[in-house]
Amino acid sequence: MSWKNSIKSEKCIAVRLASIKDLARFAASMRTYGQHSYIIHFEKEGKHYYGLFIVFRDYYKYYGLPLFYYVVMDSPIDGSYILVKADESGESLEFSEGVRAGWIPVPIITVEESPEIIPL
DSSP states (O other): OOHHHHOOOOOOEEEEOSOHHHHHHHHHHHHHTTOOOOEEEEEETTEEEEEEEEEEETOTTSSEEEEEEEEEESSOOSSSEEEEEEETTEEEEEEESSOOTTSEEEEEEEOSSOOTTSOO
16 A cells, blocks of 8 residues: 555645745755755656755644745756855855765755645
8 A cells, every 4th residue: 555545634835936046045054953954856747846844833723834845947956965055255056966065965855756745
């Protein structure tokens, strides 16, 4: 039995971002505050979706509000990591197959298909 058939779940709220830089900055900022973060990737109808799940805690009467921040791209990112570096000279973003000292690495995890809880 597939996990899809065994779990009935609510949908999260999908929030489309303007650019991959926005998604990378968000994920990197979470990592600098000690939270684990990674970006999931899946393909749907010829487009490549990259996104990040978070829970907006204690939203009104709820324990938390699940959100999926994402971007849509025409082609896949060439790499398994997004590397982010921000200093007095500005912000830099690179795609890489590995990590590099002095950069914040955000792993990209490719899943076979869109998770059912994402309303896309």
